Amino acid sequence: MNKNRYLLCILLCGVLLYYGVPRLSPFSEGAEGIFSITWLAFALIVVAGNLTALLYTPKKPRAVKRSYSKVQKKKKIYYYQ
Numbered sequence: 138m139n140k141n142r143y144l145l146c147i148l149l150c151g152v153l154l155y156y157g158v159p160r161l162s163p164f165s166e167g168a169e170g171i172f173s174i175t176w177l178a179f180a181l182i183v184v185a186g187n188l189t190a191l192l193y194t195p196k197k198p199r200a201v202k203r204s205y206s207k208v209q210k211k212k213k214i215y216y217y218q
Contacts, residue, residue, distance in 0.1 A: 145189070
């Protein structure tokens with residue numbers, strides 16, 4: 138479930154970058170340039186964080202099915218002397 142969410146967040150960030158980057162001008166002066174650089178930095182942080190979470194989530198252990206007929210139950214042996 139979480140992997141789907143991480144993938145969705147990466148795709149949505151990609152869509153926002155696709156529409157936003159042509160309208161940004163990071164080389165302009167003043168508040169417009171600062172806003173553009175900050176927006177791109179935050180987008181990079183979002184993509185990096187979601188990609189890291191997607192790649193490094195621990196895998197769920199598979200359930201091991203045991204056949205009780207094949208597995209012998211251990212019996213305690215008592216020695217009385």
